[in-house]
Amino acid sequence: MRQMWRVLGLILLSLAVAAGAPLPAGAAGKTVVVGITADAVILDPPQVLSATDRKYAMNMFDGLVEQELGSFKIAPALAERWEVAKDGHSYTFHLRKGVTFHDGTPFDAEAAAFSLDRVINPENPYNKFGRFIYATTRLGQIKSVEAVDKYVLRINLKAPYAPLLDYLANDGHIVSPAAIKKHEKEIAANPVGTGPFKFVRWERGKRLVMERNPNYWKGPSKIEQLILVPMPEAQARLIALRTGQVDFIEGVPPDNLADLKRDANLAVAEGLSPQVWYVVMNTKRLKPLGDVRVRRALNHAVNKEAIVKDVLKGTGTVAVGPLSPLLAPYAASARDVTVYEYDPEKAKKLLAEAGYAGGFDLTLSVPESGTGMQSPLSMATVIQANLAAVGVRAKLQNYEWGAYQKVRREGDFDMAAFSWTVGIGNPDIILYAKFHSTEQASAQHPSYNNSYFADPEVDKALEQTRIELDEAKRVALYKQVQKKITDSADHLWIDHETTLVAMNKRIRNFKIHPQIHYFWSVDAN
């Protein structure tokens, strides 16, 4: 028996020895530790698909253009300026001089062309070492990329494509060609860019360590080391912040917000997000939902303000349509669209007019959790109670997130709660997918138009926005589309989530971005 203990003790000790590793030399200095809700999967920007991976990778890279902090406005980055050909078929970028990648190789048009060519060109010898989904979707309109001069890069398009710069800022980060050639498939775990922080090491499930890039073209960051640590459990993440184990966390639960704000050592940063939380009505399945008067009644029945105030503790902005105000100038304001104020009496009147004075039964599908879903079950419960108050009896049916995608893409519901996060400053991605008549969802054609919205004028306007290069005209077209959408009342647009992060007060100068935590500007005591 005693022997057994000795053996167990030995095992334990040797495991601990194996798990521990001495700190690498020179790791001290000004360090910021960040708690992220999940671990990273891929660190090669053009292969990154999830919002989480973006948070891990993007402090190490730059694109030709970038999104201004706190908005989606496009600003120069590795390209100092650019020109669009009159026919819209090509973009010419004038690149910044004197920039080097973290591996010491120079950044120039040749390097940028190779990095982008690897993504969009299946013939590129390094294309086969990665999986580049956006090559056929977001960046699918790019025909070729060429270095015209040492610092002049041209992107040729198959057809004029208005969202190009938005997608380049989001998905067109430039990776060191030398690293691409050296690491081949392993480039996914060996990121080399031009960004403010350099990759040091990644221990999966434990941490990603970065150090500052002393030669960063905007000037070196004031912090020397940046460490991102996966911490899936929200309450544990809060404790880690309060005990000083981490300096910065994301994913703050609304219920803890008041407590955090009271804590003298902590600061909270809030910002608008490009997300929208909504309930979609399948207008083709349940007869009453095919009637616009009924849909408008349901819109009047739901108290969005109460949901935002009581369930979300104010961590959201009441929505009037699909686009968050962050997507200005495209986002419609209350003036531009049909607004349905909370008015149960009006709802009852509309239901009676439509012949449903006695109400009707429906099922409201909702996921237990999921990307951008905020507090789905509590929110759906309030909606259920609101509907009951006007006589509509909703039964809640909940799903696991993965299984729920099938329900969503095949339109298999009466009413269903979803969210959509528009990661770029261009509303094409949500409006086309959800409202173009060719995107109607079915088992044969899984897609995102699951209210079965169909309007030839909207189709035409949406097609036009893709090729219209005049911004004012695009804004007008998008507003027209949003008006039509709200008229049809086939969605309850509930709220836009607030981006919420909390940090130790030793962190200064943090500027919030809706999706990525950028640490270049940050200083710490």
Place this chain on the structure above:
Amino acid sequence: MRRYLIRRLLLLVPLLLGVSLVVFLIMHLSPGDPAVLMLGQDATPAAVAKLRAELGLADPLPVQYVKWVGRIVRGDLGRSLWTSRPVFDEVLERFLATLLLTAASVCISVPFGIALGVAGAVARGTALDAGLTLLTIAGISLPVFWIGLVLMVTFSLHLGWFPALGMTSPAGGTSADVLYHLVLPAVTLAAPSLAIIARITRTSTVEALAQDYVRTAFAKGLPGRRVMLKHALNNGLIPVITVVGLQVGQLLGGAVLTETVFAWPGLGTLLVRGILARDFPLVQGAVLVVATLFVLVNLLVDLSYAYIDPRVHHV
């Protein structure tokens, strides 16, 4: 003995085949498509079809299953759909952390569990016994994530004795640092096992104490301590060892909740991520590895009966 061992090891083959088929079917037949989850809002029908083909999901299910088993026979667990890395590497990397946590929690739950159980048996009927019973029932019924959070709030937030979570300090750390980080999750994970072991030890020791040979031992004047340790406990331990074996087997599969709460980079968190993302090869491979270990641990337990109790012989 050797024949018994060989027979048990050979039984592994049909068992693992069965496990592989069940995991494969559960993963592939449950709704949810990895391609759709990966693409998110970019999941146009064309992009989904292209990605499914790249991921090898376009073949009919039986073909996929045969291909997968064929690879396993050659020692290849396949590659994760999300990271494109070999599943074996992913599992191995996480396994060390899980093994460490499991070993530590066994080091806590077994001695303390047995001690509490024996104390309860010796003091049966007294207030101490009642108190211990209450404590063990609490240990069994309280959800482990709650225990974890309470320990974290108490010993990390308020007392500041231990770090809240992770396996090392954020920048990485020495072995001592790992042991320091190990305390709270190990105690959390040990709590329910400790309680179960205490309950079972108490019951079986009470039974053993009522046996004739124990009475004889007392009658021939042996000191109580010796009777307890040498005579009663040895026999009382048989069911305890069975339970410990099962618990260890389970823990090796990853203590999902404890690992999640404490951000412990083990197999449990890997499996959860794999399941949520419908990473078929990752989940299938990890479950196969875990199932093999589970069977081996149970085999060890069966063999240990012979060691503990001379009456048991495997023929």
